Amino acid sequence: MSGRVEGKVALITGAARGQGRSHAVRLAEEGADIIAVDILEDIDTAPYAMATKEDLDETVRQVQALGRRIVARQADVRVLSQLQAAVDQGVAELGKLDVVVAQAGILTMGTDTPQAFFDVVQVNLVGVVNTVTAAAQYLESGASVILTGSTAALLVGSVDITGAGGLGYAHAKRHVARLGHDLARIYADQQIRVNVIHPTNVDTAMMDNDFMYHAFRPDLENPTREDMIPSLATKSPMGVPWLTPREISAAVLYFASDESRWVTGQQLKLDGGQLLPISSSGAPA
Numbered sequence: 585m586s587g588r589v590e591g592k593v594a595l596i597t598g599a600a601r602g603q604g605r606s607h608a609v610r611l612a613e614e615g616a617d618i619i620a621v622d623i624l625e626d627i628d629t630a631p632y633a634m635a636t637k638e639d640l641d642e643t644v645r646q647v648q649a650l651g652r653r654i655v656a657r658q659a660d661v662r663v664l665s666q667l668q669a670a671v672d673q674g675v676a677e678l679g680k681l682d683v684v685v686a687q688a689g690i691l692t693m694g695t696d697t698p699q700a701f702f703d704v705v706q707v708n709l710v711g712v713v714n715t716v717t718a719a720a721q722y723l724e725s726g727a728s729v730i731l732t733g734s735t736a737a738l739l740v741g742s743v744d745i746t747g748a749g750g751l752g753y754a755h756a757k758r759h760v761a762r763l764g765h766d767l768a769r770i771y772a773d774q775q776i777r778v779n780v781i782h783p784t785n786v787d788t789a790m791m792d793n794d795f796m797y798h799a800f801r802p803d804l805e806n807p808t809r810e811d812m813i814p815s816l817a818t819k820s821p822m823g824v825p826w827l828t829p830r831e832i833s834a835a836v837l838y839f840a841s842d843e844s845r846w847v848t849g850q851q852l853k854l855d856g857g858q859l860l861p862i863s864s865s866g867a868p869a
């Protein structure tokens with residue numbers, strides 16, 4: 585099947601690399617034009633670099649190679665005025681807005697300071713609120729809003745116990761889950777749907793960095809990506825260490841398309857079964 589989002593315009597935050605770029609390319613493959621936003625600057629409390637201008641240029645190149653249009657802007661999701669300007673320019677150029685993928689995010693795990701908590705909540709929660717706010721005036725019946733949570737939102741005693749940064753990450757993602765539910769209710773009578781995707785580990789720069797190698801292999805002095813992978817796999821009953829960005833994009837595409845026209849308020853776990861054991865009653869959660 586092709587053309588599953590033909591003629592739609594999708595806003596994607598954090599689109600310079602990783603899952604965001606993958607979503608941009610996957611939606612473009614199926615006929616969408618893209619408004620791509622990214623910070624392109626580092627955040628001190630994150631123990632790995634953010635995307636660069638070259639990364640965003642590569643997203644632009646890949647979308648254009650598919651024959652689709654893309655408006656790419658540097659903007660920090662924490663700053664509503666920057667985001668609003670980017671969205672306004674994108675809509676002015678591409679004509680409308682049908683899909684919002686609010687997925688820019690950071691992980692400040694390992695930094696045990698109040699600033700680490702504030703930064704991750706500002707990006708991962710306030711940034712999502714800002715994204716929906718900037719997009720809201722353009723959304724009409726049939727529009728789809730997709731928020732990126734994390735299995736960290738649904739797990740207790742995991743990322744949330746790794747210090748203030750990890751607690752902030754879990755806290756922000758739990759509230760993104762709740763926000764998605766509340767927004768779905770608020771927007772239902774306008775026939776705008778809101779769904780949340782909760783990935784387990786995904787093979788992107790957020791996981792594939794020196795800090796994470798050490799976090800998952802504290803027994804080694806100089807752990808590598810290859811050393812980390814078996815440790816990641818132990819978290820999944822299916823034995824999958826992490827998903828590919830493209831596997832997450834498959835869910836984004838479904839929620840972006842009219843195939844999910846009447847699907848709203850969902851919390852879709854893409855988790856290799858990671859959350860199956862987390863149910864005290866044994867009942868489906």
Ligand SMILES: NC(=O)c1ccc[n+]([C@@H]2O[C@H](COP(=O)([O-])OP(=O)(O)OC[C@H]3O[C@@H](n4cnc5c(N)ncnc54)[C@H](O)[C@@H]3O)[C@@H](O)[C@H]2O)c1
Pocket residue numbers: 597598599600601602603604621622623624625634635636659660661662687688689690707711732733734735782783784785786787788789790791
């Ligand atoms: N990688 C994982 O294991 C994993 C698991 C579950 C959920 N997630 C979530 O998926 C989303 C995408 O992350 P990813 O895995 O692609 O990681 P990534 O670090 O490769 O991509 C995140 C992107 O967001 C951008 N960004 C960060 N702060 C920003 C800001 N303030 N304004 C605008 N852009 C900003 C970064 O520059 C980067 O391009 C995040 O919300 C993350 O929390 C990731």
